[in-house]
Each structure stands twice: as C-alpha cells, then as structure tokens.
Amino acid sequence: MREKTTYQRVSLEEVFSPRGVAVVGASGSGRMGFPEGVLMGLVEAGCPAVYPVNPKYREIMGLPCYPTLESIPGPVDYVVVSIPATGVMTLLEDCAGKGVKAVQFFTAGFSESGIAQRADLEREMLAKARASGFRIIGPNCVGLFVPKSGLVNISGVSFEPGPVAFISQSGGHANNIVQFSDFRGIRFSKVVSYGNGLDVDEIEMLEYFKDDPETKIIAAYIEGIKDGRRFKEALEAAAAVKPVIIYKGGRTEAGQRAAFGHTASMTSSIAVFEALCRQANVIQVNDIDELIDVLVLLSFADPLPQGTGMAMIGAGGGPSVLAGDVMEKHSLCLPALSNAIQNELKKVLPVDGSIFTNPLDTPNMSTPKAISSAMTIMGKIPEIHTLFYHMGFHPISRWGINRFMADNYGEQLAQALVEAKASSGKPILLALRPPGDLGGMEEFLDVQKAAVDAKIPVFYDLDRLALAVSRVAAWRKNKMAWMKPGT
Amino acid sequence: MREKTTYQRVSLEEVFSPRGVAVVGASGSGRMGFPEGVLMGLVEAGCPAVYPVNPKYREIMGLPCYPTLESIPGPVDYVVVSIPATGVMTLLEDCAGKGVKAVQFFTAGFSESGIAQRADLEREMLAKARASGFRIIGPNCVGLFVPKSGLVNISGVSFEPGPVAFISQSGGHANNIVQFSDFRGIRFSKVVSYGNGLDVDEIEMLEYFKDDPETKIIAAYIEGIKDGRRFKEALEAAAAVKPVIIYKGGRTEAGQRAAFGHTASMTSSIAVFEALCRQANVIQVNDIDELIDVLVLLSFADPLPQGTGMAMIGAGGGPSVLAGDVMEKHSLCLPALSNAIQNELKKVLPVDGSIFTNPLDTPNMSTPKAISSAMTIMGKIPEIHTLFYHMGFHPISRWGINRFMADNYGEQLAQALVEAKASSGKPILLALRPPGDLGGMEEFLDVQKAAVDAKIPVFYDLDRLALAVSRVAAWRKNKMAWMKPGT
Numbered sequence: 001m002r003e004k005t006t007y008q009r010v011s012l013e014e015v016f017s018p019r020g021v022a023v024v025g026a027s028g029s030g031r032m033g034f035p036e037g038v039l040m041g042l043v044e045a046g047c048p049a050v051y052p053v054n055p056k057y058r059e060i061m062g063l064p065c066y067p068t069l070e071s072i073p074g075p076v077d078y079v080v081v082s083i084p085a086t087g088v089m090t091l092l093e094d095c096a097g098k099g100v101k102a103v104q105f106f107t108a109g110f111s112e113s114g115i116a117q118r119a120d121l122e123r124e125m126l127a128k129a130r131a132s133g134f135r136i137i138g139p140n141c142v143g144l145f146v147p148k149s150g151l152v153n154i155s156g157v158s159f160e161p162g163p164v165a166f167i168s169q170s171g172g173h174a175n176n177i178v179q180f181s182d183f184r185g186i187r188f189s190k191v192v193s194y195g196n197g198l199d200v201d202e203i204e205m206l207e208y209f210k211d212d213p214e215t216k217i218i219a220a221y222i223e224g225i226k227d228g229r230r231f232k233e234a235l236e237a238a239a240a241v242k243p244v245i246i247y248k249g250g251r252t253e254a255g256q257r258a259a260f261g262h263t264a265s266m267t268s269s270i271a272v273f274e275a276l277c278r279q280a281n282v283i284q285v286n287d288i289d290e291l292i293d294v295l296v297l298l299s300f301a302d303p304l305p306q307g308t309g310m311a312m313i314g315a316g317g318g319p320s321v322l323a324g325d326v327m328e329k330h331s332l333c334l335p336a337l338s339n340a341i342q343n344e345l346k347k348v349l350p351v352d353g354s355i356f357t358n359p360l361d362t363p364n365m366s367t368p369k370a371i372s373s374a375m376t377i378m379g380k381i382p383e384i385h386t387l388f389y390h391m392g393f394h395p396i397s398r399w400g401i402n403r404f405m406a407d408n409y410g411e412q413l414a415q416a417l418v419e420a421k422a423s424s425g426k427p428i429l430l431a432l433r434p435p436g437d438l439g440g441m442e443e444f445l446d447v448q449k450a451a452v453d454a455k456i457p458v459f460y461d462l463d464r465l466a467l468a469v470s471r472v473a474a475w476r477k478n479k480m481a482w483m484k485p486g487t
Numbered sequence: 488m489r490e491k492t493t494y495q496r497v498s499l500e501e502v503f504s505p506r507g508v509a510v511v512g513a514s515g516s517g518r519m520g521f522p523e524g525v526l527m528g529l530v531e532a533g534c535p536a537v538y539p540v541n542p543k544y545r546e547i548m549g550l551p552c553y554p555t556l557e558s559i560p561g562p563v564d565y566v567v568v569s570i571p572a573t574g575v576m577t578l579l580e581d582c583a584g585k586g587v588k589a590v591q592f593f594t595a596g597f598s599e600s601g602i603a604q605r606a607d608l609e610r611e612m613l614a615k616a617r618a619s620g621f622r623i624i625g626p627n628c629v630g631l632f633v634p635k636s637g638l639v640n641i642s643g644v645s646f647e648p649g650p651v652a653f654i655s656q657s658g659g660h661a662n663n664i665v666q667f668s669d670f671r672g673i674r675f676s677k678v679v680s681y682g683n684g685l686d687v688d689e690i691e692m693l694e695y696f697k698d699d700p701e702t703k704i705i706a707a708y709i710e711g712i713k714d715g716r717r718f719k720e721a722l723e724a725a726a727a728v729k730p731v732i733i734y735k736g737g738r739t740e741a742g743q744r745a746a747f748g749h750t751a752s753m754t755s756s757i758a759v760f761e762a763l764c765r766q767a768n769v770i771q772v773n774d775i776d777e778l779i780d781v782l783v784l785l786s787f788a789d790p791l792p793q794g795t796g797m798a799m800i801g802a803g804g805g806p807s808v809l810a811g812d813v814m815e816k817h818s819l820c821l822p823a824l825s826n827a828i829q830n831e832l833k834k835v836l837p838v839d840g841s842i843f844t845n846p847l848d849t850p851n852m853s854t855p856k857a858i859s860s861a862m863t864i865m866g867k868i869p870e871i872h873t874l875f876y877h878m879g880f881h882p883i884s885r886w887g888i889n890r891f892m893a894d895n896y897g898e899q900l901a902q903a904l905v906e907a908k909a910s911s912g913k914p915i916l917l918a919l920r921p922p923g924d925l926g927g928m929e930e931f932l933d934v935q936k937a938a939v940d941a942k943i944p945v946f947y948d949l950d951r952l953a954l955a956v957s958r959v960a961a962w963r964k965n966k967m968a969w970m971k972p973g974t
Contacts, residue, residue: 262804
C-alpha cells in the first residue's frame with residue numbers, strides 16, 4: 001500500500017515547469033548516450049537554463065559544465081541523473097542542499113534487479129525525498145517531455161505543444177511514441193516515463209491529467225499497478241471527463257515475467273484489468289502502433305465516427321475484397337449503394353474500370369476532385385458514418401499510384417478531402433500503404449505530410465484504420481449511452 | 488461444372504515459354520499504362536522477341552510497331568491484349584490465324600460486370616480458343632511473370648528465377664507480391680494472375696505446379712472456386728508434396744460482395760474452405776503481407792523451426808514485454824534460462840544494463856559478435872527451436888540503434904547471425920522495425936539488404952515474425968505426423 005502523504009508535496013505542475021535543469025552524468029567525451037541526448041533536446045527545445053554536471057569536464061556540448069550541483073549559479077528545479085546506483089544517496093544529499101523540486105533517475109538497477117539491497121536503497125531514496133521535500137521520477141526511466149516548458153528528453157522532434165498526455169512505465173515506449181507520432185501530427189502536453197514509479201506514479205498522474213487544462217486526451221502504457229482500488233478510482237474519474245487509452249503490457253505469463261525484470265511490476269490479472277477498463281469506458285490497445293492510430297483518430301477526426309458504417313473509395317479489386325473482410329472482422333460494415341447513388345456516382349467517376357459498389361473501385365487516375373465529389377455523394381447515405389480513400393504506394397515508382405501523381409498531388413488530394421469533410425459533415429480518413437522501400441517513399445511522404453497538415457487522419461493499412469475506427473466508435477457509443485441514461 | 492477436354496490442349500509448360508510475345512493495344516503516345524509497362528518489362532527481362540501491335544504507330548518505346556498480328560515476321564506464341572471487350576472476337580480470329588499458343592486478356596468487363604451479354608461473350612471466346620487450339624489467361628488479369636523465359640508483366644524488379652510459384656485471382660496482388668517480395672529476397676518460378684479463370688484456372692495450375700521441378704513452394708490468392716471436388720483433389724495432391732499457402736479473399740459477406748464485382752467469383756462458405764485447407768495441411772493467411780512473411784520463412788529458414796520455443800535478444804524493456812505477450816498470443820513460448828546459461832551469457836554480454844532472461848534485454852551497443860555468442864549459448868537449450876534478434880530503427884536517426892552503427896554494421900550483423908546459425912544448428916531470424924520516415928531509412932535498408940543477401944529471414948515486427956513462425960511450425964508438425972503415422 002502507498003503511504004499517505006501528510007506534508008505539502010511539490011505538485012506535478014511545479015515539477016513540469018522548472019526554472020533550471022541540471023544533467024548529472026553527461027560526458028564530454030563525444031559519446032552520444034542518454035544524458036547527452038537530453039542536453040541536446042533541452043537546448044533545442046529552449047529550456048530556460050541547462051547545466052551539465054560532471055567534475056571531469058569544463059564544457060560539454062558547448063555548455064559550461066559544473067563540478068557539483070552546489071556550484072551552479074542559478075536555481076535548479078529539476079535534476080536528470082545518469083550515474084551508477086551506488087552513488088545516488090550522496091547525490092540526493094546535494095539535491096536537498098540545492099533545494100531542487102524533482103530528481104529524475106535514468107539510472108536503473110533498483111527493485112527491478114530482484115536484489116534485496118537495491119529494493120532497500122529505493123526505500124531509502126524515497127525517505128530522503130519525503131524528508132527533503134522533493135519528488136522522484138523513476139528510477140529506471142527516461143523522464144519528461146514537456147515541450148511547453150522546454151523540459152524534454154529527446155531532440156530532433158517537433159516541440160509544438162498539443163493535447164495528448166502520455167504516461168509510460170517504459171522509457172522506450174515514451175521515446176518511441178514521440179518519434180513515431182511526430183510525422184503523424186500528434187502533439188503532446190506532457191509525456192512522462194515513470195519506470196519503477198517509486199514516488200510519482202500512474203495514480204497521481206491520472207489525477208493530474210484529469211484536471212490539466214492543456215490535456216484533452218490521456219494515453220498510458222502500464223505494466224503493473226500497486227494499488228488497485230485507488231487506480232480504479234483515478235481511472236474512472238479521468239475517463240469520465242476525457243478519453244483514456246491504455247496499452248497494458250504483460251498480458252500473458254511470458255509478458256509478465258519480462259515486465260518484472262523491466263520495472264519490477266507485479267502485473268495483475270489481465271481479466272480483472274480488462275474488466276476495470278471496460279467499466280470505465282477506457283479504450284484498450286495492444287501495442288504502440290495501435291495506440292498512435294487511436295490518437296490520430298481522436299486528434300483529427302472531425303466529427304468522430306458516429307457509428308460503424310464505412311465507405312471506401314480506392315483502386316483495385318484485391319484491396320476492395322480485403323476491405324470487406326477487414327471491416328467485418330472489426331465489426332464495421334460497408335452499407336450498399338442504392339441505384340440512385342450509383343447513378344450519381346457515374347456522373348463524376350469514369351464508368352470504364354470503376355465498380356460502383358462499396359468499396360468503390362475506381363482507377364488510380366481519378367482526380368482528387370472526382371474523389372471528393374464521390375465522397376460527398378456517398379456521404380448522403382445515413383448508414384455511412386465514416387468515409388476513406390485508400391492508396392497503395394509501390395516500391396517501383398513507375399507502378400501504382402505514383403505514376404499518376406502531379407507534382408502537387410498531395411496538396412490537391414488533401415484539399416479535396418477537406419472539402420469532402422465540409423460537404424458531407426462526416427469524418428474523412430486516408431489509408432496510405434507505404435512502399436516499404438526507398439522507391440516511392442518520397443511520393444508517399446509528400447501525400448502523408450499534406451494530409452497531416454490538413455488534419456486528415458492517416459493510417460498505414462486497412463486493418464489498422466478499421467481497428468482504430470472500431471475502437472473509437474465503440475468508445476463514443478458507450479459514452480453517449482452513459483451521458484443519456486435510458487437511451 | 489468445367490467441361491472435360493477431349494483434345495490435346497497446349498500445355499502450361501508451352502504457355503510459359505513463348506518464342507515471341509505480341510502486345511496488342513500499347514500506345515506510342517508516351518502514356519504509361521499497363522501494356523506499356525509490360526513492353527518495358529519484356530525488354531528488361533530479355534524476352535526473345537517483343538512486338539507491339541497498333542495500326543496507329545510505326546514505333547513504340549523504340550520497338551518497331553506492327554499494324555496486325557499477321558504482319559509480324561517471326562513466330563508469336565503469346566499475345567497480351569489490352570483493347571476494349573467489344574473488339575476481342577476479331578482479335579481472336581487473328582490469333583488463330585497467327586497460330587498463337589496463348590492469349591492473355593488485361594481487358595476487363597466480362598462476366599464480372601454482371602451483364603448477361605458479356606458472360607455470353609466469354610463463352611464464345613472460350614469456344615473459339617478450344618476450336619483453334621490456343622489457351623486463354625484471364626480475362627480481367629495482368630497475366631504472367633515468368634522470369635526464366637523473360638515473359639513478365641512488370642519492370643524494375645529482380646528477374647532472377649526462384650522457387651516460389653504464385654497463383655492469383657487478383658492482378659493487383661500478383662503485381663504487389665513481386666514488388667513487395669523483391670527487397671525481401673523472395674524469387675519466383677512463375678506468378679500467374681488468372682482473373683476470371685475462363686480457361687486456365689486454379690485447378691490446372693495446382694496440378695502443374697505440383698510437378699513443376701522449378702517450383703518448391705506454392706502460394707495462391709483465391710476468391711472463389713468453380714469445382715469444389717476437383718479443387719480439393721488438386722489441393723491435396725499439391726500439398727502432399729510441397730508447402731502450399733493460401734490467402735482466401737472474400738471471407739466475409741462484405742468481402743464476398745466485392746469478390747463478385749472483382750472476378751465474378753461466387754465464394755464458397757469460408758468454414759468449408761478452411762476445413763478443406765486444414766485437412767490438406769495448407770498454410771492459411773489473411774493478407775499479402777502475411778503471405779510474404781511465410782514465404783520468407785519457408786525460403787530462408789534453415790532448418791525450419793522444429794517447434795514453438797523462441798529466444799529473443801534485443802534492447803529495451805518495452806519490446807521484451809511485448810515479445811512475451813505476442814509469442815503467447817501466437818501459441819509460441821519463450822523458455823526460461825537456467826542459472827548455468829545465465830552465467831555463460833554474463834561472460835559475453837555487458838552485465839550492466841542487460842537483463843538475463845528470455846527475452847534477453849541487452850544494450851544497443853552490444854557488438855554483433857556478442858549477439859552471435861549469446862545466440863549460440865541460448866541455442867543449447869533444447870526447448871528453444873528458433874532464435875531472433877530484434878532491432879528498432881528510429882525516424883530521428885541520432886536515436887536508437889542507428890547511432891551505434893558502424894559503416895558496415897549490416898554486414899557485420901549478417902555475418903554474426905550466419906555464424907550463430909552454423910554453431911547452433913537452429914533457425915536465426917531478424918526482426919527489424921522500420922523507422923517509418925526518411926530519417927533512419929537508409930540504415931534500416933542497409934541492414935535489411937545485408938541480412939537478405941546472407942539469407943537471414945527478416946520481419947518487420949514481432950507480431951508478424953511470431954505469426955509466420957507459428958504457422959510454419961504448425962505446418963511442419965502436421966507434416967511430420969502425417970509422414971510417420973502413429974507418432
């Protein structure tokens with residue numbers, strides 16, 4: 001059980017907006033490890049004050065380097081620690097002396113090592129933090145990505161703040177979600193990797209993000225929970241006001257064994273966890289890609305899918321057959337087109353080579369304008385709630401869609417889809433199959449970028465698109481039923 | 488029911504090795520459509536004689552163009568047709584006059600259009616072919632890719648012949664499998680897109696590929712079958728001597744509706760079809776990507792996985808937890824490591840930052856040599872049948888594995904994996920997560936190419952790797968049980 005706190009803790013709000021950040025354990029040797037990457041990110045993101053700390057160097061990456069925390073001239077509210085576990089208690093003394101507000105340990109080798117003395121050391125660290133009035137993030141984590149404050153742990157990505165909060169017990173997933181969401185347009189309020197969760201844990205963060213005005217969507221990667229009752233309360237409260245998506249790692253016996261070695265998590269019964277999520281109307285996903293897909297849909301579909309009826313427009317019989325199979329697999333449907341609708345479609349699409357069913361198979365050379373008109377026509381069918389266009393890119397760029405593309409095809413298509421959204425009042429999505437090789441990659445990225453810039457949700461295959469729509473539609477339906485009891 | 492043939496038909500062997508190929512309907516206008524792509528492919532692949540036919544042009548793509556089939560000086564055994572359906576009977580007269588052996592119709596708009604007269608026209612075409620002694624491929628298909636004969640329908644890919652035959656009712660899938668298999672090292676004996684299957688159909692091809700000495704593995708995309716009893720016989724006979732993999736399109740009501748519009752297929756009950764495949768020990772897959780994954784494993788795993796025990800080596804707690812979950816989902820297992828094995832591993836891998844369980848989590852900077860040694864040690868465990876290394880590439884190339892890579896890292900790694908295969912006697916695989924964006928793509932492709940060149944099977948994520956292993960292990964187990972009744 002978590003101890004009750006009786007003193008005034010430093011709030012997460014304070015943790016997330018430091019005046020100065022020190023990085024202890026960075027090296028000036030030119031080696032590019034975790035602490036050096038953090039330094040680079042902090043500088044790029046415009047952190048107010050960045051201080052490398054290492055007695056061996058006078059300068060690291062062009063920044064003056066300090067021998068100790070104490071020797072830093074300005075205030076230091078946040079400390080990133082990447083030194084061996086054996087040295088951490090001495091460092092925590094220094095942190096207390098400097099009056100810091102939070103200490104983040106990249107350092108691993110604590111309770112998750114399975115060694116009793118290391119679990120004892122963790123308890124000692126927590127006691128020190130409580131006594132000195134600062135917070136601990138981790139240990140065994142990559143810490144924070146709070147672009148608004150310039151407090152980041154990664155470089156080379158967009159530092160534009162956004163509506164998504166992500167809580168992650170895995171540092172790898174915390175970094176990956178930022179990188180792999182970047183070109184899909186997802187932007188974050190705060191990403192927190194919390195590792196072993198010694199002090200700041202998933203419960204406190206759910207409580208915080210529920211009320212955080214910057215955060216509109218809450219996502220989490222969780223391996224284990226320490227206090228089921230309080231977790232349930234926090235999850236229900238958060239999910240009542242914002243969409244919550246959870247990827248639970250360690251669903252199986254083998255996964256659980258790995259989770260213990262990873263973050264010392266004793267994962268609870270997956271059946272209990274799933275039931276808890278269902279009751280709270282939490283969207284459950286099975287990996288980071290699925291999580292990103294749901295975030296794309298929640299961030300950009302406007303409106304959200306109002307039901308399970310889908311319409312697909314694309315080229316090729318194979319993809320049409322696959323679409324039928326995939327939609328049904330994910331409990332979505334492809335409502336049939338009436339003769340009247342088919343006749344309308346024949347006025348805007350080439351009759352030769354098109355098959356006027358749903359999925360609507362029309363040659364690759366159909367113009368974006370024609371696609372937009374077809375979507376507007378199909379969008380009139382009340383049973384169709386979501387429409388999407390499907391394009392496959394090919395590694396041999398003189399094949400497939402690639403060869404029909406004008407120079408500004410991406411922008412033309414994005415513009416056409418935005419028009420279809422306006423005229424149909426329904427969500428318009430884009431399924432883009434990547435070429436898998438360098439050939440065709442440039443065309444693929446051009447179209448993706450134009451669509452993402454225009455806030456059209458992009459998915460990489462039919463299965464992933466259908467899965468995301470199915471999850472969000474089910475979430476929305478439950479939410480509506482909940483908001484209007486008796487309907 | 489298919490009519491019984493009473494005359495000596497042109498054999499598929501003859502169809503697959505023409506002395507000359509005519510392409511009717513190519514244009515010299517510079518537009519790059521299907522027939523022009525075929526012409527380009529035929530020239531690139533070294534087809535013995537290539538003749539564009541079109542009365543409007545004297546030359547197409549640098550080749551002399553002929554006004555009619557009759558005016559072609561040399562023998563023409565194979566004709567590719569891309570003219571409107573209304574002109575086909577006249578053309579078939581010309582084919583009979585020229586003494587061709589096979590006619591392939593790209594032309595669509597026959598029975599799959601749902602128009603009665605067009606179904607009648609198909610029957611007339613078949614009667615003409617029977618009377619004149621030539622074969623029909625299609626209509627409504629992209630025809631043949633037979634690299635050994637230079638008889639191809641696509642350009643820009645490898646024309647090296649190989650052991651895989653692919654039969655496809657969808658032209659898109661037939662072209663896609665060649666393109667998307669290319670950089671994964673899969674090579675083909677023959678790929679046949681047969682569309683509506685008016686004459687040459689899946690049954691005749693199963694019979695042919697069963698005995699074709701060039702073909703070691705048979706794969707098929709099938710929407711519908713016309714003669715269930717004969718199909719069953721042909722499938723069982725083929726699967727008794729070679730691995731057969733089938734992707735059945737139109738599994739659901741929505742998929743079946745699309746399949747009728749695509750190739751006029753009345754798909755049979757999926758339950759019946761699946762039972763038939765199970766009885767014949769056919770490997771069933773759900774899309775082209777899964778099909779390619781199984782082909783990769785069957786083509787390159789050496790030996791094939793002898794059971795369901797897996798060992799993973801890779802970096803990061805998140806992927807380790809995911810691996811545990813994914814393996815169990817696909818009925819595979821990750822056998823635990825004894826203390827003795829763990830102690831051996833500690834001699835070859837960095838102790839700090841590694842977690843000596845299965846999955847084995849070891850820092851990215853572990854050298855290929857160390858990974859190979861670790862695989863050799865883990866390979867001693869009898870319950871482990873397949874070992875793989877997992878690497879994630881990142882779009883921000885100074886993150887993840889990318890930044891640790893020496894210039895020839897791909898070759899070093901491939902060499903190390905080949906050594907591990909030799910020393911363990913077990914299949915060694917590579918899971919490579921692509922970066923998803925241009926950043927990191929070059930490093931990813933370098934490693935993929937080196938591994939593919941060294942015949943190490945490469946998969947793009949843990950789920951797809953596990954699914955392929957699970958399918959091939961189940962197939963092999965059934966085959967063994969079959970070969971040794973009573974065991």
